[in-house]
Amino acid sequence: MAQRMIRALLALCCLLLAGSVLAAIEVREFEEPVLKERYESLNSALRCPKCENQAIGDSDSPIAGDMRERVYQLLQDGRSDREIQDYMIDRFGDYVLYNPRLSGRTWLLWGLPAGLVVLGAVIIGLLVRARRRSANRSLSPEERERINALINRERTE
Template sequence: MAVMRNAMRMAMFKKAVPGKAWLATMALLTMTVLLHSVSAIAETVEVRSFGNPVTEQRYRDLVGTLRCPKCENQAIGDSNSPIAADMRERIYLQLQDGRSDKEIIDYMVNRFGDYVLYNPRLEGRTLLLWGLPAALVMVGVVVLIVLVRSRRKARMGALTQEEQQRLAALIKREGDE
């Protein structure tokens, strides 16, 4: 952190720093940021071993579809917040206990609310959420049908043969002049 603060301080007074030192500072800053992000990824999630691949897959699915209550936009499988670690631990223990996915999800929702579901359940309150996209598609289809119909009608009401000949003649005359 001290390195980064130094680099920042130097960066802020870049006019006072000669060109080469400026470059070196930037390089250092970049390195620091990169190293930090790498270590952040590395320390995120513990490794758990399961007796069988099916349970392991269920565990992966569960930690991937439950949302961390603290960090707002992360699944608990991606988050290194303490509460996400606790939730993973509970899931692990309950899987070992032979609980079903539904039981485990209910257990979490009972404590942290619907918020933890990345896939909201289909119920009264979520009807709009699930229904709106479908409704919009329907509206789109209706609009499309209306447009196609009106265009077809416009074509039907187009010029008669006689009129078309007259039009062609007019265009020709225009072109000749």
């Protein structure tokens, strides 16, 4: 009797596990391979609003599944990648894009790294120029005479 219950529980557990594994697999049919590539590209370019830094293609959250379904439907309707991204931005905000577009709110995000590189190059250029000037500068006859006098004075003392 006890063995039957244990077997029944094990069978139930196996069925539940198998059901959850099968539920995570989504099968999408595409008439053209280009659509499948676009679908995969969009799934990797769009971020799940619930998960932290996870693309909708990699996320198991229900909202990511809904977003994948919507991307699939919009592709089947003949929408462009830009139109699909605009739809997702309207619905979920700029956070949904891994690479935000250049706009008034994101100019600092895109411009700051380039500005820092330019600033660093200018500073390095100024430092190199200052060192070259100091290395190329030779002593005037008056400076040499003064140095020699100081050296001689130290020797005599």
